[in-house]
Amino acid sequence: xxxxxxxxxxxxxxxxxxxxxxxxxxxxxxxxxxxxxxxxxxxxxxxxxxxxxxxxxxxxxxxxxxxxxxxxxxxxxx
Numbered sequence: 001x002x003x004x005x006x007x008x009x010x011x012x013x014x015x016x017x018x019x020x021x022x023x024x025x026x027x028x029x030x031x032x033x034x035x036x037x038x039x040x041x042x043x044x045x046x047x048x049x050x051x052x053x054x055x056x057x058x059x060x061x062x063x064x065x066x067x068x069x070x071x072x073x074x075x076x077x078x
């Protein structure tokens with residue numbers, strides 16, 4: 001559990017950032033719903049046989065590899 005000392009106070013961040021305490025006094029305690037939302041989105045995409053991926057960056061990588069020229073150089077050591 002990450003903790004920081006601020007003067008004589010102890011600030012603690014727990015449960016993947018869900019809970020923040022200062023000297024054992026709860027400043028913030030909330031459940032994050034992001035994972036539930038992600039898995040709900042996955043279920044919808046699977047049901048519709050769809051994808052939510054932007055493949056454009058992958059095309060640029062493929063094009064860069066296709067345009068590549070290999071040059072064999074002499075071995076070296078450090």
